[in-house]
Amino acid sequence: MKRGIPVAKRELRGMVTAWLVLLILAACFNTSTVWAQARPTLLVMGDSLSAAYGIEQTQGWVTLLAERLDEQAKVVNASISGETTIGGAQRLPALVGQYDPDIVLLELGGNDGLRGLPPGRMRANLAEMIETSQQAGAKVILLGIDIPPNYGQAYRDAFTTVFHDLAVSYELTLVPFLLENIALKRQLMQSDGIHPTAAAQPAILDNVWPALEPYLKQQGIETALNQE
Known part of the structure; x- marks a missing residue:
């Protein structure tokens, strides 16, 4: 024993x-x-301006955003070139159900304006997308855009007012013009005068970042360490 x-x-x-x-x-x-x-999920709902039209996908501002976040968040780019608010409103419910985003960056309306669609219809579609996102518990950031002067000042005013009115009505953070300090610089625009070049993509991200950063901090993301 x-x-x-x-x-x-x-x-x-x-x-x-x-x-x-x-x-x-x-x-x-x-x-x-x-x-x-x-890890929070960011869903980008946009058109060609967010779909890296005419440049490599890896050069687009959404990819640059994902790189800046350095895997602290999941970035889903659901942007499609040529997309309108009508198509976005139809696609968004399924995307929200699939990805359950914490933040939705809504960048649509430019193609509505270029096609001369009624601003009231655009507003209704954007409002529907905002409500769908908020009902799912996501924060919404509205990325505004403008259209060329040849559409007439009255239509341009009605168009851009939609973004400001929605931001007030739904208490959203608004980026008034996604291509601020870019659209009028020929060296930063492709030959069509509508789509930004690869060189412009970091500047687009810089336009979005101040609106996005507070929400990232709410999600516990250390943003200062990821900026160049």
């Missing part, structure tokens, strides 16, 4: 050690799983 006691103790110590290893591994697994689940 006396010789059996040390063996039993060794077996007990071995069992305890094995359990401790299992507990440590489980804790590490659970921590990484929680971290992955806790």
Whole structure:
């Protein structure tokens, strides 16, 4: 019996050690799983300005945003070139259901304006998307755009007023003009005069960032470390 006691103790110590290893591994697994689940999701609903039209996808401002966040958040780019607010309103419910975004960046309306569609219809479609996002618990940031002067000042005023009115009505953060300090610089615009070049993409991100950063901080993202 006396010789059996040390063996039993060794077996007990071995069992305890094995359990401790299992507990440590489980804790590490659970921590990484929680971290992955806790990462906020950003959904970008836009048109060609956010879909990197005419340039490499990796050069677009949405990709640059994902790189700046450095995997602290999941960035889903649901932008489609040529998209209107009508198409966006039709697609958004399924996207919200699929990705459950924490933040929705809404960049639509430019193609409505270029097609001369009624601003009232655009407003209704954007309002529908805002309400869909908010009802799902997402914060919405509205990215405004302008249209060329040849559409007439009255139509331009009615068009841009939509973004400001929606921002007030739904208490949203508004980027008044996504292409501020870009659209009038020929070296930053493609030959069509509508789409920005690859060189302009960091400036677009810089236009969006001040509106987005407070929401990122609310999600616990350390933003200052990720800016160049």
